[in-house]
Amino acid sequence: MTIRAAKATAHPNIALAKYWGKRADGVNQPAVPSLSVTLAGMATTTTVAFDPALTEDTFLLGGAPADEIARGRVIKLLDRVRRAAGISARARVESGNDFPTASGLASSASGFSALALAALSAAGLDTDPTLVSDLARRISVSAARSAFGGFVELPVGSPGEGDLAAIPIAPPEHLALRVVVAVTREGPKAVGSTDGMEHTVRTSPYFPAWVASAPALCARVREAILRRDLEALGVAAEESALAMHATSIAARPGLLYWTGGTVEALEEVRRLRASGLLAYATIDAGPHVKVLTTPEDEPRVTAALAEVPGVKRTIVASPGEGARLLDRT
Ligand SMILES: Nc1ncnc2c1ncn2[C@@H]1O[C@H](COP(=O)(O)OP(=O)(O)OP(=O)(O)O)[C@@H](O)[C@H]1O
Numbered sequence: 001m002t003i004r005a006a007k008a009t010a011h012p013n014i015a016l017a018k019y020w021g022k023r024a025d026g027v028n029q030p031a032v033p034s035l036s037v038t039l040a041g042m043a044t045t046t047t048v049a050f051d052p053a054l055t056e057d058t059f060l061l062g063g064a065p066a067d068e069i070a071r072g073r074v075i076k077l078l079d080r081v082r083r084a085a086g087i088s089a090r091a092r093v094e095s096g097n098d099f100p101t102a103s104g105l106a107s108s109a110s111g112f113s114a115l116a117l118a119a120l121s122a123a124g125l126d127t128d129p130t131l132v133s134d135l136a137r138r139i140s141v142s143a144a145r146s147a148f149g150g151f152v153e154l155p156v157g158s159p160g161e162g163d164l165a166a167i168p169i170a171p172p173e174h175l176a177l178r179v180v181v182a183v184t185r186e187g188p189k190a191v192g193s194t195d196g197m198e199h200t201v202r203t204s205p206y207f208p209a210w211v212a213s214a215p216a217l218c219a220r221v222r223e224a225i226l227r228r229d230l231e232a233l234g235v236a237a238e239e240s241a242l243a244m245h246a247t248s249i250a251a252r253p254g255l256l257y258w259t260g261g262t263v264e265a266l267e268e269v270r271r272l273r274a275s276g277l278l279a280y281a282t283i284d285a286g287p288h289v290k291v292l293t294t295p296e297d298e299p300r301v302t303a304a305l306a307e308v309p310g311v312k313r314t315i316v317a318s319p320g321e322g323a324r325l326l327d328r329t
């Protein structure tokens with residue numbers, strides 16, 4: 001009995017134009033276009049081994065068996081790969097994130113992108129990044145973007161269960177960007193992205209306005225990246241993040257991912273801008289503030305954020321590569 005295994009790594013990505021909300025008439029298709037930068041400096045590494053001797057799929061995350069919901073998402077991806085490859089062997093999956101899991105730092109994005117690549121490779125299937133992206137998107141929409149490096153766009157989906165993959169628009173070295181992550185809380189967030197956006201779509205009177213305005217915001221982000229205009233990029237990215245959070249704050253009951261530290265960090269970003277530094281904020285479905293800046297201004301931005309009450313620590317990241325294979329046996 002042969003065991004076929006592959007090991008892959010992927011980075012999280014941070015959306016500069018946010019995805020928030022799924023299409024009502026699609027299967028895990030986004031309701032709005034999004035655009036992200038893949039981040040070096042944080043990574044997931046995942047090994048998938050299809051072993052005919054196994055009676056069920058196992059999933060170790062960070063050295064311990066993952067909960068049933070997390071394992072269920074992994075099995076969903078493996079089942080798709082098994083169907084495509086015509087194999088029935090169960091798999092042993094081991095994964096580790098070198099940054100906090102499920103706390104708003106996009107562990108689902110790097111996690112499912114690395115898993116998609118490792119599973120396709122271990123099953124002997126084509127590992128073209130577009131196929132990795134489409135497979136990862138079926139489990140977690142933002143994971144589609146981590147298949148590629150640099151600046152990556154994910155268009156809106158289509159009705160039904162059609163294919164949808166992200167598209168790279170510029171390589172990592174295209175723009176000298178730094179992202180300073182101000183970590184404001186350790187530990188997992190109370191409401192995951194999937195549940196948070198489902199609640200927002202269903203109950204927020206602002207959701208239709210968000211869907212109407214997101215394409216223009218995404219276009220502004222894309223154009224600013226293509227002409228290397230970091231200031232215009234920062235303005236549009238901050239608008240996108242605040243508009244996304246406004247939809248959730250207006251849900252019934254309101255969903256607030258922020259803590260006091262989030263607001264303190266946002267205020268510091270405004271003070272830094274007033275003092276002449278390039279600094280714009282974006283926030284995902286969690287309390288951390290991610291600050292877009294230049295390599296020159298990064299040390300001062302990082303030092304200032306580290307002093308903010310409620311900021312526990314900072315992580316500095318730069319544009320990075322897409323998902324890649326480390327090993328195959
Ligand atoms: N390395 C991994 N391999 C497979 N699944 C993972 C991995 N890391 C995280 N996950 C899955 O992703 C879930 C966390 O995703 P969730 O979207 O709630 O939070 P997040 O990591 O903060 O991401 P985001 O910033 O996109 O919201 C975990 O509960 C687990 O199911």
Ligand SMILES: C[C@@](O)(CCOP(=O)(O)OP(=O)(O)O)CC(=O)O
Nearest residue numbers: 015018019140141142193194284285
């Ligand atoms: C706020 C976000 O990070 C939301 C990410 O949501 P997910 O992709 O984690 O949600 P699911 O598709 O349900 O898995 C914005 C973004 O990354 O675009």
